[in-house]
Amino acid sequence: MTDSTRRAGTLEHEGAALGRIHAKANQQKALGYWLGFLEGVLASENVERAEMAPLRVEAEQFLALLHDDDAAELIRDLDTWKDAPGEIYSVIETIVGYRSREFVIMNDKDVVNEFYGFCAGIACDNSITPAEVERLLARLDANTVLRSDSRVASLGSVARKSIDDGRITEEESEDICQWITKLVGDSATDTGLATFGNIGVIDGALEDPSRFSIPDRMFVLTGKFAIGPRKVLAGMISERGGAWKNTVCGATDYLVVAAEASRDWKHSHEGTKIIRAMELRHKGGRPDLVHEPMLASALSLR
Structure with a gap:
């Protein structure tokens, strides 16, 4: 055996071994994130109907990553028990x-x-x-490693202030969700899950500006907008005769999706609004999904 062949064989052997190490590490990352996600869904002590679609997205992603039997079974159960969140709660609890x-x-x-x-x-x-x-804060209080991350500490501070009076307002809930979006987005590579930036355009989004009008229309905004904070944009919509809400419903005319959310929607909590809008569109043809630039143009911000 020549020196070059021996070196090549050693490198091949080391490459295979290194591959197995990486595969094991990625499996550990994916399983940890998956279990954490399921525990988060259980944290409210029930499964909300709005959680069913994101659950399926995560289960499909975990199945694609690791060909996991439990993820496949959960997807089947979500189809079987789509109108019985209590049954899904029991399935998740068992997993x-x-x-x-x-x-x-x-x-x-x-x-x-x-x-x-x-x-x-x-x-x-x-x-x-x-x-x-309460469960979020319990995790933080029990682990100094988590509290050493300044972003996590900031999330904890926001969460602690929100619960001081024993209830969570809609605005406080939204603030916490925004902090979580930052964390989860930043952790995409580290978790071993597919990066969030793999969806650039939402299929079926409104492209004809002549069909977009602000007066007497109901808006919902989702994502982090480059043109300004959501509250400011909502105020500008109101000034122009439109109305806005935080949640998508049958009365929603437009769901305006920030550029960031259009990249991240499939794998983040922001995506639940888009999923809900798509469900309503399938049933009745509305709301229209609108990308950030169209709203920017209508508000004369570009």
Whole structure:
């Protein structure tokens, strides 16, 4: 055997071994995030109907990553029990119960990664309950590793202030969700999950400016807008004769999607508004989905 062949064989062997190490690490990351997400969904002590679609997205992604039997079964159960959230809660509880036994925390990254999944889970319906905040704070109080991250500490501070009076207002819920979006977005590479930036354009979004009008129309805004804070944009819409709400419903005419959300929608809590809008469109043809530039043009911000 020549030196070059020996070196090549060694490199090939080391490459295969390194691949197995990376595969095991990625499996650990994906499982930690997945379990954290499911625990986040359970944190409110029930499964909301608005959580069903994000649950399916996460299950499909985990299935694609690891060909996991439990994820496949959960997808089937979501189809079977789509009108019975209580049954889905029991299924998730069972999965978390026995899969948690095989997930051993190996290092600080595992702690953070599972926490990111938990945050995504409690925010996946774009709403935060007092019970979810209490469980969020309990995790932070129990772990110095989490509190050492300034972004996590900021989230904890916002969450703690929101629960001081024992209830969560809609504005406080939205603030917490926005902090969670920052965390989950930043953690995409570290979690081993597909990056959020793989969806650039929403199919079916309104493209004809002549069909877009502000007066006497109901708006919902989602995502982080480059042209200004959502509250400011909502005020400008109101000044021009339009109305706005925080949630998508049958009366919504337009769901305006920020550029950031149009990239991230499929794998973040922001996507629940878009999923809901698509469901309503399928039933009745509205609301229209509108990208940020069209709103910017109508508001004379570009």
